[in-house]
Amino acid sequence: MAKSNIFVGLEIGTHKICVVVGDAKADGSIKILGVGQAPSRGVRKGEIVDFETAQTCLQEALVRAEDRSDVMVRKVWLAITGPHLESVNNRGVLRIPDDQSEITEDDIEEVKEQASNVAIPPDNIFLHRIIRHYWVDGQEKVQNPVGMLGRKLEADYHIVHGIRNRVQNTIRCLREFPLEVEDVVFGPIAAAQVVLNREARSQGALLMDIGGGTTDYVLYEDGAIAASGSIGVGGDHITNDLAVVLKIPHSRAERLKVEHGSVLPAAGGSEDYIRLEGDATFDGVNVDREVLNGVIAARMEEVFNLVRKRILASGASLDRVAAGIFLCGGTSLLRGLDQLAEEVFAVPVRRSSFTPMTGLTSNFESPQYATPIGLIRYAQRVESERPARTLFGRMKAVMDNVLSGTRLFS
């Protein structure tokens, strides 16, 4: 039995705060030990705006997770999102000196530095620098160039950056518990770890995490990230739209959305009106189903179009998304959303489901938990690479990775 590693994934979402405690075995499997979640307050569009309230909610979620998993949570892997996060692809080029023919580890580091030489706004920090492909002397898509012979080494990196203060604020909020933040991960990248399997990634897939406050996406092409980003529109907006248009209280709007909402004009119950009963502060109204669905559909269609535009603007194309679009996040549970997405993107759409977990997973297969569980998978991968510094160790780690990957995803 392999040595086990316990990781904790934390996602502070606009709608819920979720803590997942998982046990990552070295053979690549993950056992979920416990999940704690609490409705989130004081978070808007994926970012904390009211620290005290958010901390109270987080406390609640943490306590639940600790109770269920019997693990003292001290270090967490944090998923963040927010419209301030941006991504860019950049290529670093390194000429290998004449007297040196073989590409070494140092060259890899060097080319990474060069690729990171992107003009980002002064307030921003790098969140991720993910290798996409290496090119040696123009030869395409080399997985690991160390030890190869070549004159010119190029590396395509996908760089995610965000506003420093916003990222740090969240971390600071956690420090007060105290919770140590092991690493900060861009939400959809974490989710992709579990939602997209190896095959999907290499065929090309688009993951859309439609959450409460933001819609995050990550596009894979040829097994590597081609684009990612976040749009500050999510389920919260739908609720707000309903409240505004139908002139009903916010809480009612939320319930209406969950119970009756759909993006398909004809879908839903048989009656044309939904009766909302009044109470002390609110006179009951009849809600026209057509209006209800129209409001939601207009919003979601707009979001999908935005994602599409963003992806095309970043230079990636949707032609190579062979595996299709994977929807996750709470809002993806909306009725008919997959059909709408299919109309907009003209690519097959599935709601994500993932199964490579053991333990309590059956309760948490819902797409809402993709990100926090993905965090654990991400943590497992990073950790497995971490001790490998020497050439041999690193190769071993890569091999491990490959092996564990195949076992997991095939």
Added chain:
Amino acid sequence: MIQFNLDPADSNAATPPFSVSVIGIGGSGTNVIDKIALEGMSGADLVSLNCDVRALNTSMAGTKVQLGKSLTQGLGCGGDPELGAEAAMASQEDIRQLLAGRSMVFLCVGLGGGTGSGAAPVIARMAREAGAFVIVFATLPFAFEGRRRSNQASLALQNLRKYANALITFENDRMGELVVPKKGVQEAFELADKIIGQSVRAVTSLVSQPGLIHIGMDDLVTALRNNDSRCLFGYGLAKGENRAVEALGQALKSPLLDRGQMQSGARNVLVHICGGSTLTLFEIETLMRELGKQVNEDAQILFGAAVDPRLKESLSVTILTSLAKVAPVVEVAAAPEVIAPPVVEVILAVDNPAQAEIPVQASAVAGAVPPPTEPAPTPTAPAAPEPQPPTVVAPVAPPVTKLVAPVDDLDADLFPETVLLSPPEPESPPLLIDIPPAAPVPAPVSVSMALEEFFEQKVVLEVPSSSDVPMSHELPVALAEPAAIEEEVEEAFEESIVEIHTEAPVTEPIPERLIRLERPAVPAAVVPDPVAPAPSRNEMAAAARRFVLSDIIKREAKHAPAPALPAMEYEAEEEIEVAPAPPVRPVPASVSRRAPDYDHVAPIRPIPAGRNTPPPATPFTAAKPAAAAAAAAPAPVRPVPTQQQTFDERLQPATNGGRFDRVKPTVEEGEDLDVPTFLRRKR
């Protein structure tokens, strides 16, 4: 190997014509000079130039020059670059003397403040004129010092660009890269100064020392040849086994060298390697190969190497390169945009080019001596401005000491008439005659003589100039209550002064003015005698008067000739209050269309009902076009104000102040995504 005479003193003696000056300007420049002096610098004069005597006294520079002795009276410039430039001009004799015959001049300056930003371009110009190769090390202010300072700095930088052969900038914000943030502030600043000091020393030795592979002025010029004189600099010093690579690494990490830019932009790279007698060919080779990876393939590398026994075991690398960009056209185009406000242009139009310095002096004096600047004798300005000053001043001016003496005499020079008024009565002919009616006014002790005179003139004014409505108004008030009037008048003056003060720097592109300022210096005969400055000051006073008058006239014209005096006053006051309000509002409006409206909707509702006039409409209608104009480029302008309000109305009750009121609005392609798509589509 050929034997060199490596004694630096001798080598310097052998090439006497090559002389270097290192000049620190302003507070931060002086600090750099101190640092260089502390670490020792042979073969160069260290000069500190500052307006502030106190800072100058503690400086360790060999030569110290106080700028603008009579202008600032030994104080600093108080952050006013105009004053700094003026001070440098005032001391130009001293400076030119210093610069004479120098082959190379380093200017170390901290931009953003008064002395540095103002004086550095002037001095750089003088150095250039003296035939020196000018290298400027400019420190840019911290971001937290505010936009005003950074604007001043960038303006100064633009000017420096024109005059400097090489301009190396150091951003204070990058100081964090030098030291661990927790370390002392002093250490950080010292290190920054040290880096500049190192650079100065490195460049000097690079050119002045004999080398195995010599780099001369010509190479330096080639390396730095580009059209905007911005360049990158790196210096590294290391010892030990791996010193070549380490030194290069240090040089590449230097905060003055932007590595990414060097890789992409550099066309000519100058590299100088200097080592003790243990320097090996192998080291040079490895170093150059490493460097080869860092620069563009087709960049020309100018290489130099020297042996300096003083370095002993260490090895130093100096990298110098310019950024070859084809950008200057844009910058030139950008400059005129900054210029504009029409108000002062009026003055400029009135003055002939020789007096172009007038507004500057006005502002300078206004800063130093606020109250006495008053617009008094208008009649002199239109009637006979040119002939009068010389004749009147002639008797007063001859005592040369007056020019040098501080405040009192300064305004005496400014307003020769006032001086004349008090002691020698018979001399000032027309003005005095008009006094009698004003004489009975109970002159309070505090009322300055200038003020008195002001009243007198008003009496005179009523007759010739029909346009001066306000003046005639003020007279009756003056009779009624002198104290109140004094306040009011002073207020008016202060306003006008403030306006001159703030507008002058913007309106006048410094470079132009500098060029003009230069002109009087050329006819040598004019410069030395004290009469020359006097008329110009006189002119300035006249200009100020004209300015104030025209200002008041304009203001009155707007409000028509309302006969009732109190109403007039009220109107005028409102004018002043309302004017600044609009610029404040549009800022949030342009940022987001909706979010700030939450705050405004509530207060705005009741107001239209209460007042019959629609005053709130003004800020908003004023704001809307501004916002629309800002958003015009990306999105079609379509917001209809009424509709916007209905949305706010709807949002208000349902969302308790807005679900998203505390976050940045999501705006995509000019559309506020926080507004329901459904409603936006419907529109």
